[in-house]
Amino acid sequence: MTDKLIYVIDDDEAVRESLSFLLASAGLAVRTHESATEFLSAFDSRRCGCVVTDVRMPEMSGLDLLKEVKARDSRLPVIVMTGHGDIPMAVDAMKHGALDFIEKPFDDEVIISAVTAALGARDQEAQREAQLAEISRRHGSLSPRERDVLEQLVAGKPNKVIAFELGISPRTVEVYRASLMTKMQAASLSELVRMRFLMGPV
CATH class of the missing domain: 1.10.10.10 (Winged helix-like DNA-binding domain superfamily/Winged helix DNA-binding domain)
Structure with missing residues (x-):
């Protein structure tokens, strides 16, 4: 999975460092950002991987980030992290295409399983797209x-x-x-x- 990047976006430095260490320990390549705007400034829609973002952040919320990622025609799966009081916001994010939401504080295995599932879902989608392209070529x-x-x-x-x-x-x-x-x-x-x-x- 080293060709895929996990983008961790949270304005809390301790959360970023903790998640980065945890995911790197699971053999995943991680890049952290302290804000959604910082992430978007370096965003490459062609990159494979997964976004793990806090839902409540200054400047730009995780929900607004999700909408912008989708607007840029990216297939990156997005997982939102939420505090207890932000559950309705997380549910709204799911309605707008977030793959999952994780409530803080979360168990290490929960976040690793969610990220692994997100990467697997993206791989399956890529395989379906390749299969469809080949079938279309044959049909042509x-x-x-x-x-x-x-x-x-x-x-x-x-x-x-x-x-x-x-x-x-x-x-x-x-x-x-x-x-x-x-x-x-x-x-x-x-x-x-x-x-x-x-x-x-x-």
């Missing part, structure tokens, strides 16, 4: 007629009905279907249909 290699046949197959129509509706022979439908399976690298019709659904509207 299909001829217009192959795409027609694919849409009919996804609709659950048998070869004879597809042949009738497209004005071709059932044998030709089989040829297109075999070509589809090869180009889309699908091992079965169900996998082919699943790939098409993953793409959404085209």
Whole structure:
């Protein structure tokens, strides 16, 4: 996980140092910031990792920071830390896309588990994006007629009905279907249909 940075943002120096030590002890790379504005001034939306921020800070709150991170089209997961009286604010942060909130004082294992889960969720999202990009690339290699046949197959129509509706022979439908399976690298019709659904509207 050394290629990922955990950004710890809190105006309390003791909290920053404590969290930095804890997360570094768990093998994570950490960068600390004393304010949301300081973090944003050095912010790189392409960077992978996770943000752990206090929800109540001067100048700019954790909620406002969360909104700004999302506005910059960043996929960085955000975990907010909250005092007991700030629970409603933390819940509001969740509504705006925060992945989790941790109430202070927190157990070491709780924060490590939350950060690990956040990094895992981001990895899964990246894998889904890569998978979708590859499926879209394969779909782009299909001829217009192959795409027609694919849409009919996804609709659950048998070869004879597809042949009738497209004005071709059932044998030709089989040829297109075999070509589809090869180009889309699908091992079965169900996998082919699943790939098409993953793409959404085209």
